[in-house]
Amino acid sequence: MPLLEVNNLKQHFISKKGFLSEKRVVKAVDGVSLKVEKGKTLGVVGESGCGKSSLGRSILRLVQPTEGSVKFQGKEVTDLNALEMKKLRREMQIVFQDPYASLNPRSTIREILEAPLKIHNVGNKKERKKVIEELVERIGIRKDQLNNYPHEFSGGQRQRIGIARALALNPKLIVADEPVSALDVSVQSQVLNLMLELQQEMDLSYLFISHDLSVVQHISDQVAVMYLGKIVEFGDVERIYNHPMHPYTQALLSALPIPDPKQKRERIILEGDLPSPINPPSGCPFHTRCPFATKECKEVVPALEEKTDNHFAACIHI
Amino acid sequence: MLLDVKDVSLSLKREGKYSKILDQVSFHVNNGETVGIVGESGCGKSMTALSLMRLLPDKAKLDGEIRLEDELISSYSNRKMQKIRGNQASMIFQDPLTSLNPLHTVGKQIEESLLLHTSLSKQERRKRVIKLLNDVGLPRADELIDEYPHQLSGGMRQRIMIAMAMACEPKLLICDEPTTALDVTVQAQILELMNELKERTRMGIIMITHDLGVVAEVCDRVIVMYAGKVVETAPVEELFENPKHPYTKGLMQSIPKLGIRKQMLGSIAGTVPSPENMPAGCRFADRCSQAMDVCKTNVPQMTQVKKNHKTACWLYENKGVKKDAAAGSEQPKTAFYL
Numbered sequence: 001m002p003l004l005e006v007n008n009l010k011q012h013f014i015s016k017k018g019f020l021s022e023k024r025v026v027k028a029v030d031g032v033s034l035k036v037e038k039g040k041t042l043g044v045v046g047e048s049g050c051g052k053s054s055l056g057r058s059i060l061r062l063v064q065p066t067e068g069s070v071k072f073q074g075k076e077v078t079d080l081n082a083l084e085m086k087k088l089r090r091e092m093q094i095v096f097q098d099p100y101a102s103l104n105p106r107s108t109i110r111e112i113l114e115a116p117l118k119i120h121n122v123g124n125k126k127e128r129k130k131v132i133e134e135l136v137e138r139i140g141i142r143k144d145q146l147n148n149y150p151h152e153f154s155g156g157q158r159q160r161i162g163i164a165r166a167l168a169l170n171p172k173l174i175v176a177d178e179p180v181s182a183l184d185v186s187v188q189s190q191v192l193n194l195m196l197e198l199q200q201e202m203d204l205s206y207l208f209i210s211h212d213l214s215v216v217q218h219i220s221d222q223v224a225v226m227y228l229g230k231i232v233e234f235g236d237v238e239r240i241y242n243h244p245m246h247p248y249t250q251a252l253l254s255a256l257p258i259p260d261p262k263q264k265r266e267r268i269i270l271e272g273d274l275p276s277p278i279n280p281p282s283g284c285p286f287h288t289r290c291p292f293a294t295k296e297c298k299e300v301v302p303a304l305e306e307k308t309d310n311h312f313a314a315c316i317h318i
Numbered sequence: 319m320l321l322d323v324k325d326v327s328l329s330l331k332r333e334g335k336y337s338k339i340l341d342q343v344s345f346h347v348n349n350g351e352t353v354g355i356v357g358e359s360g361c362g363k364s365m366t367a368l369s370l371m372r373l374l375p376d377k378a379k380l381d382g383e384i385r386l387e388d389e390l391i392s393s394y395s396n397r398k399m400q401k402i403r404g405n406q407a408s409m410i411f412q413d414p415l416t417s418l419n420p421l422h423t424v425g426k427q428i429e430e431s432l433l434l435h436t437s438l439s440k441q442e443r444r445k446r447v448i449k450l451l452n453d454v455g456l457p458r459a460d461e462l463i464d465e466y467p468h469q470l471s472g473g474m475r476q477r478i479m480i481a482m483a484m485a486c487e488p489k490l491l492i493c494d495e496p497t498t499a500l501d502v503t504v505q506a507q508i509l510e511l512m513n514e515l516k517e518r519t520r521m522g523i524i525m526i527t528h529d530l531g532v533v534a535e536v537c538d539r540v541i542v543m544y545a546g547k548v549v550e551t552a553p554v555e556e557l558f559e560n561p562k563h564p565y566t567k568g569l570m571q572s573i574p575k576l577g578i579r580k581q582m583l584g585s586i587a588g589t590v591p592s593p594e595n596m597p598a599g600c601r602f603a604d605r606c607s608q609a610m611d612v613c614k615t616n617v618p619q620m621t622q623v624k625k626n627h628k629t630a631c632w633l634y635e636n637k638g639v640k641k642d643a644a645a646g647s648e649q650p651k652t653a654f655y656l
Contacts, residue, residue: 047501154589184358184528189572189583196580211501214531218574218583241576255506257531259573261554269510270503273471 001074002035003205004059004092004173009033009068011051011058015278026277028054030229031068033304036173039199041206043220043237045213045252049274051229052209056175059207060092061085072173090120093166097178099158103150109136109161110146116168135164139194156187160194167198175207180215192219213256217241225249228277228285231304235311245313248286284315292317319385320522321347321370321490326382326392328362328369336379337593339365341546343382344620347490350520354537354554356527356569360590362546363526367492370524371409372399387489404431408483412495414475418467424451424478425463431485450481455511473504477511484515492524497532509536530573534558539626542566545590545601548620552627562629564606600632608633 011029028051036042044052058065061077070077072092080088093116096102103112113132122128133143139160141153150158159179166174176195180188196219198204210216216223216237223240225233225248233246244250251268258265270289275281281288287297296316304314328340340362347353355363368374370384372394384392391402403409408431411417419427428447432438438446444463451459454477467475476496483491493512497505513536516523525537533540533554540557542550542565550563561567571584588605597603603613610632618630 047503156589185530186358186568186572186586187589189574189585192574193582193585196582213502214574214576217576218579220579237579251503255502256576257505257509257529257535258576259530259534259558259570261534261537261558263534267506267510269506273473273504274501 003038003073004034004036004207005069005071005074006032006034006059007069007071009055009058009070010066011054011063012066013054024278027051027229027280028277029058029065030280032226032229032231034224034231034234036205036207037221038172038205039203040221041199041208041219043216043223044207044209044226045211045216045223046226047211047252047274049228049277050226051277052211052226053177055226056094056177056207056209060089060094060175062094086120090169091171092173092175093169093171095159095162095166095174095176095179098182099155099162100150100182102162103158105150108147108149109141109153112150112161113146113165113168116165120169122169131168135168138167138198139164154187155183156190159183159187159191163191163194163198167202170202171204173205173207175209177209178211179208181210181212188215195219213253225252228275228280230285230314231312232286232315233311233313234304239308239311243311245307245311245318246286246315247290247292249313251289251291319346320349320351320387321524322383322385323366323370324383324385326366326369326380326384328365328374328381329379330375331377332594335594338596339546339593340369343543343546343548345541345548345551347522347524349489349522350516351539352516352523352525352537354525354527354533354540355543356530356533356540357543358528358569358590360545361543363543364494365546366543367409367494367524367526370492371403371407372396373403373409401435404483404488405435405486406488407490407492408486408488409492409494410476410479410483410496413499414472414479415467415499417479418475420467423464423466424470428463428478428482428485431482435486446485447481450485451478453484453515454478454481455507456481472500473507476500476504476508480508480511480515484519487519488521490522490524492526494526495528496525498527498529505532512536530558530569542569545596546593547601547630549602549631550627550629551620552624556624556627560624560627562623562627562634563602563631564608564633565602566629568605600630 009029009032013026013028015024015026032055046052057063059070065078113135114128117128180191208219220237223237224231227248233249244253251270254268272289275288283298283300284302287293300316302314302316304312307313307318324344325342326340327342329336329338343366357363369380425447428450429443432443447463448459451462456462456477497508537554539553541548544565550566561570568586586605591597599615600613600618603609612632618632618635620628620630621635622628623634
């Protein structure tokens with residue numbers, strides 16, 4: 001049984017401009033199904049506005065999903081009541097993108113790390129102190145820095161504190177929403193290394209959301225490529241990066257600048273930008289930019305199908 | 319040589335005290351060449367660009383010589399500088415949304431530099447703007463010219479910024495993280511456009527970025543900066559193949575590479591020192607795994623390690639030759655207050 005199983009998840013937001021104007025529905029996540037295995041990492045990549053962050057949030061029920069099912073360890077999450085949900089949150093935690101905005105500037109690191117323990121009534125004061133001290137030691141911050149405030153730390157240190165907070169309750173799943181995007185490369189690598197080490201030590205599962213293809217490749221076991229609220233390709237990381245099937249994945253990978261000046265490649269340059277999710281194109285969401293689009297693509301919504309062994313793509317031409 | 323920057327230092331006033339943001343930055347740009355400036359946040363790469371254009375905050379202290387086409391523009395008055403900006407040298411900023419004025423149409427904003435620097439008539443200007451919009455690959459230019467920035471997507475806005483910068487056919491184009499705010503597929507479009515424009519106009523480009531991938535794709539030569547100093551400079555292939563400075567090496571090792579998975583990446587311990595607390599010797603010494611005693615006390619000078627490849631590191635410095643060069647070279651050539 002996979003640790004997390006998501007089926008046909010939809011997250012629609014209603015956007016209403018003005019008093020008399022009609023309601024418009026933004027389909028941020030539109031029928032996503034995926035699985036995360038225990039101790040593994042599923043990377044979710046896509047460009048801005050593709051719905052990857054909304055996906056993470058609705059899986060954790062930080063926003064109530066519109067439709068679909070989220071099963072965590074076989075248990076349906078979407079219809080739990082508040083009390084049951086609170087219990088479950090110990091098992092699934094989140095790390096946010098911006099380490100400057102996600103730590104309360106008026107709390108010390110000790111208070112920040114103690115908060116989840118207090119909320120879930122873990123141990124007494126003394127035990128909590130021990131847990132916190134072990135935690136900061138694990139993430140490479142000195143014990144005597146515990147009474148410092150977030151502004152006294154660098155971006156990388158803050159992100160590690162964010163990770164420590166997520167780890168405080170010994171969760172099984174961590175949703176990491178662009179955890180290294182705000183960091184410089186040398187610091188980014190420290191955080192990635194920490195995440196990999198922690199995964200091995202604690203058998204953690206990650207849902208790793210990022211727009212950075214090389215980071216996702218580095219940390220993931222499986223990858224889901226999202227476009228306009230839908231998964232267009234899904235499979236093992238080697239398959240996706242070495243033999244991308246969907247035209248969008250191919251274009252995305254070919255657009256990635258490679259830090260090697262000797263490697264000159266044929267680029268697939270896509271026309272235009274991502275269409276608005278308020279008014280998504282009919283049929284295949286990618287047909288407006290797809291170099292191989294035919295008449296059929298405008299009419300038929302392609303389903304995510306297994307094309308080869310454990311490699312799924314949503315395209316009628318494959 | 320199109321641009322020659324010699325020993326440029328910049329101090330900014332912070333909390334009543336001057337702190338040195340740039341320290342003796344020297345480099346040059348040739349016609350038709352793209353020079354990358356890389357480094358992590360706070361290394362002074364953007365301030366270098368702003369110093370070249372003299373778009374500095376109040377009470378900035380700038381020393382050194384900047385020559386554009388053999389004109390010593392660092393001695394120019396503000397008024398004279400205005401004739402340069404947007405004309406011979408122009409700049410593209412990172413965030414196209416905040417750098418466009420939401421209250422004016424796209425056409426009006428592109429037209430502005432034509433109005434300032436040329437004597438074209440209204441109709442001629444409009445024609446030229448439409449041509450510029452076509453040149454940067456925007457569709458339906460004759461309608462777009464009367465639209466506002468909020469009606470356009472991020473990629474289109476960045477194209478508008480490029481059209482603005484290109485309006486007077488500058489000799490030098492400074493791009494400060496032009497694609498950082500964009501998605502990869504859009505980034506690929508913009509980088510291609512910039513390469514195309516460079517081929518066509520033979521202008522020199524300074525590409526400021528933290529993304530080594532972008533550097534590898536578009537630059538001919540690279541300058542690596544750390545804590546306000548240039549630490550290494552080399553042609554792009556040489557730099558990636560044979561990085562010399564421990565900081566450059568550290569940067570290269572910390573980027574995830576395609577095909578290698580779940581392995582520990584190299585990283586650089588510690589953080590960048592703040593301008594108020596710069597170490598006496600090499601600024602990277604505290605984070606460097608190969609630091610020696612001399613690194614803590616003496617500033618390394620740029621040393622040639624190979625043809626066109628220079629680095630400032632004691633590992634490569636001719637032992638004992640220029641040990642106290644740092645102390646003797648602190649002579650500001652020109653200074654002015656803004």
